[in-house]
Amino acid sequence: MGAPANPSGGGAPVYIAGVGVISSIGDDSAASLDALSNGRAGIGPMRLLRSAHRDELPVAEVPHTNAELASMAGLQATLPRTALLSAIAAREALRGIDTEGLRVGLISANTVGGMDLTEDFYPGFFKGGRYRLRDVVHHECGAVTELVADRLGIHHHVSTISTACSSSANAIFMGARLIRQGHLDVVVAGGADALSRFTLNGFNTLMILDKEPCHPMDENRKGLNLGEGAGYVVLVSERLARPAGSSASGSGPLARLTGWCNANDAYHQTASSPEGTGSYLAMKGALAKAGLSPSDIGYINLHGTGTQNNDIAEGTAVKTLFDPVYPPLSSTKSFTGHTLGGSGGIEAVFSVLSLQGGYIYPNLRWHTPMKGLPFVPAIGFVRGAPVRHVLSNSFGFGGNCTSLIFSHV
Amino acid sequence: MSDRIYILSTGIVSALGAQPGGPDAAAPGDGRGAAAPGGDPAHGNRLRAVEPDYGKVIDPKMIRRMSRIIKMGVAAGMECLAGATPDAIITGTAYGCLEDTTVFLDRMVVNKEEMLTPTAFIQSTHNTVGAQIALMLGCHGYNNTFVHRGFSFEHALLDGMMLIQEGDAGTVLVGGVDEITDGSHAILSRLGLYKHGRINGEGAAFFLLSGEPHPAGDGGTRAGDGGTVCLEGIDTFYKPADAAAHIRAFLEKHPGPIDAVIGDTGEPFRDRCGDYPTASAVGLWLAVEKVRAGAGRVLVYNNYLDIHHSLLLVSAC
Numbered sequence: 001m002g003a004p005a006n007p008s009g010g011g012a013p014v015y016i017a018g019v020g021v022i023s024s025i026g027d028d029s030a031a032s033l034d035a036l037s038n039g040r041a042g043i044g045p046m047r048l049l050r051s052a053h054r055d056e057l058p059v060a061e062v063p064h065t066n067a068e069l070a071s072m073a074g075l076q077a078t079l080p081r082t083a084l085l086s087a088i089a090a091r092e093a094l095r096g097i098d099t100e101g102l103r104v105g106l107i108s109a110n111t112v113g114g115m116d117l118t119e120d121f122y123p124g125f126f127k128g129g130r131y132r133l134r135d136v137v138h139h140e141c142g143a144v145t146e147l148v149a150d151r152l153g154i155h156h157h158v159s160t161i162s163t164a165c166s167s168s169a170n171a172i173f174m175g176a177r178l179i180r181q182g183h184l185d186v187v188v189a190g191g192a193d194a195l196s197r198f199t200l201n202g203f204n205t206l207m208i209l210d211k212e213p214c215h216p217m218d219e220n221r222k223g224l225n226l227g228e229g230a231g232y233v234v235l236v237s238e239r240l241a242r243p244a245g246s247s248a249s250g251s252g253p254l255a256r257l258t259g260w261c262n263a264n265d266a267y268h269q270t271a272s273s274p275e276g277t278g279s280y281l282a283m284k285g286a287l288a289k290a291g292l293s294p295s296d297i298g299y300i301n302l303h304g305t306g307t308q309n310n311d312i313a314e315g316t317a318v319k320t321l322f323d324p325v326y327p328p329l330s331s332t333k334s335f336t337g338h339t340l341g342g343s344g345g346i347e348a349v350f351s352v353l354s355l356q357g358g359y360i361y362p363n364l365r366w367h368t369p370m371k372g373l374p375f376v377p378a379i380g381f382v383r384g385a386p387v388r389h390v391l392s393n394s395f396g397f398g399g400n401c402t403s404l405i406f407s408h409v
Numbered sequence: 410m411s412d413r414i415y416i417l418s419t420g421i422v423s424a425l426g427a428q429p430g431g432p433d434a435a436a437p438g439d440g441r442g443a444a445a446p447g448g449d450p451a452h453g454n455r456l457r458a459v460e461p462d463y464g465k466v467i468d469p470k471m472i473r474r475m476s477r478i479i480k481m482g483v484a485a486g487m488e489c490l491a492g493a494t495p496d497a498i499i500t501g502t503a504y505g506c507l508e509d510t511t512v513f514l515d516r517m518v519v520n521k522e523e524m525l526t527p528t529a530f531i532q533s534t535h536n537t538v539g540a541q542i543a544l545m546l547g548c549h550g551y552n553n554t555f556v557h558r559g560f561s562f563e564h565a566l567l568d569g570m571m572l573i574q575e576g577d578a579g580t581v582l583v584g585g586v587d588e589i590t591d592g593s594h595a596i597l598s599r600l601g602l603y604k605h606g607r608i609n610g611e612g613a614a615f616f617l618l619s620g621e622p623h624p625a626g627d628g629g630t631r632a633g634d635g636g637t638v639c640l641e642g643i644d645t646f647y648k649p650a651d652a653a654a655h656i657r658a659f660l661e662k663h664p665g666p667i668d669a670v671i672g673d674t675g676e677p678f679r680d681r682c683g684d685y686p687t688a689s690a691v692g693l694w695l696a697v698e699k700v701r702a703g704a705g706r707v708l709v710y711n712n713y714l715d716i717h718h719s720l721l722l723v724s725a726c
Binding site: 126 | 505
């Protein structure tokens with residue numbers, strides 16, 4: 001790769017030709033949109049994850065066993081659940097897209113790889129019980145991506161990013177940059193994470209899990225609910241999105257990815273700075289990259305986890321950047337829970353769908369404005385709103401903050 | 410947009426030894442065997458990194474909370490930066506923070522999901538090394554972590570090159586880091602990775618990339634460095650049907666004489682730093698040393714388990 005293959009294409013548009021998603025609210029983008037438009041959240045009692053906290057912590061599970069997911073994914077049920085979820089969403093995203101003869105990449109994100117199986121393997125191997133080696137061979141984050149790449153027949157560029165909860169947003173714009181620089185023609189980009197006892201207990205030790213369905217951006221929020229799922233977009237160059245001689249009435253690209261920025265809060269390993277420095281820099285940088293002003297944004301899909309710390313930091317950063325005029329904004333984690341490495345990809349899909357129908361998604365279970373913030377989230381589903389540009393935020397441990405901007409074609 | 414990508418400085422924590430001139434230095438490319446001076450190679454088929462005096466580069470209050478991978482990564486990164494703050498920080502790690510992950514997992518299993526504390530969990534995320542460096546420097550710039558097995562370091566390097574080419578960063582700190590734990594070594598051994606003379610390894614190697622030949626505000630090269638070194642090209646190929654064809658295509662794209670090849674088909678180095686997914690960062694470190702010592706162009710070829718192949722080309726510039 002070396003010198004850019006397409007040095008003149010510095011600001012060339014990157015299009016989104018397909019989307020795919022699976023989460024607790026639906027197995028594909030049509031089902032997800034149906035749930036979003038009907039206010040149907042996927043958060044509830046733990047049914048599939050085996051945990052001591054089963055009766056105490058609600059989660060947003062994809063309501064299918066591994067065997068069912070494996071059948072949908074065309075993979076073996078003995079593989080990590082994250083790989084199964086990832087393959088299902090990536091396959092939906094690629095549906096109807098002919099990649100024959102093109103340079104195709106898969107850039108995927110996840111936070112704990114095959115941990116759902118490793119945590120079954122561990123006691124047997126280290127504490128003198130029974131174990132299956134097949135439960136640990138796909139432990140690495142990259143191993144999960146390779147299972148999906150092999151399933152999809154993608155080999156030109158296969159990569160994995162892990163920056164905690166901003167992982168898949170970073171994967172998406174890495175894909176856009178590889179296309180812009182002429183290294184690849186098509187990139188399937190996004191991320192996935194399945195629920196695991198490891199992450200559930202980890203977040204539980206931080207005391208940021210709500211024992212009821214979460215209420216992000218509410219003064220009385222009590223924390224987040226963990227969820228699982230996967231979301232991918234298919235990024236293509238302008239040449240592929242709008243081939244010469246194609247008719248304008250044909251099925252064209254869904255959206256453009258116009259803005260992105262990755263910034264670091266550099267404040268604390270897990271907590272956000274009170275003023276939301278990283279969030280502010282990410283949103284501001286994405287606007288600059290897209291050549292847009294705050295007033296151009298028609299909807300903000302917030303990171304909005306529902307924790308005390310995130311929501312006030314992110315809200316303060318939104319206030320700093322947008323005051324006094326705020327676009328409609330909401331956290332769809334009130335539907336899907338926080339899907340960690342999947343969230344940036346899932347919310348990218350929701351953002352692209354928002355552009356398609358002018359959809360504003362409701363921030364469920366919201367009651368009380370947050371002190372110090374002069375705006376409130378959208379609480380009803382809207383269709384046909386004038387949404388030309390959607391800003392999507394994904395922030396994570398390690399101060400990693402990433403914002404993406406999706407624009408109307 | 411910069412035409413050239415310069416490697417301004419390097420930092421390393423490895424079984425190879427400390428930086429040249431340091432007390433544990435192993436002369437680069439001297440073909441010395443696996444036994445690391447001052448190291449602990451006694452574990453048979455695993456080679457432990459020679460760790461520096463961390464107190465010289467990390468606040469002692471922070472050292473206590475850091476697991477080995479974080480200390481190795483932060484120390485190599487800080488040594489590379491030598492006081493500079495980069496515009497971006499990008500790390501590559503295949504296994505991530507194994508020690509913290511294992512500590513949390515073990516307590517979770519032993520305590521049956523009760524009475525757990527968060528420290529190990531919050532340091533178990535794969536981006537912890539890059540995050541800690543950003544935190545120590547107050548660096549608000551781009552910060553990314555690649556976790557793709559034998560491509561983790563290469564993709565971090567590619568990202569860094571691209572950021573400079575795009576004009577979004579002037580200087581980028583890029584590193585590859587992995588650690589061995591007793592648990593991971595037991596599992597990987599059980600999976601058969603260390604047969605036929607292969608030895609497990611660990612360490613960290615960092616590089617400061619720049620679009621300019623000298624650090625900002627610095628009139629000349631850093632003391633002790635030789636000539637200027639450029640990163641000319643990178644390529645990775647996944648499970649290639651014909652690796653030789655990929656290599657030929659890479660050499661056609663980057664024509665000119667190659668003075669030395671480090672890694673598979675050339676001078677081996679994995680016997681000196683151990684064989685691990687981000688050992689290619691050590692390969693690049695050796696290549697930079699060779700150019701500083703007078704070589705014109707040095708190619709690093711990695712073939713990790715015949716799944717991940719990569720080419721890194723550095724040259725005097």
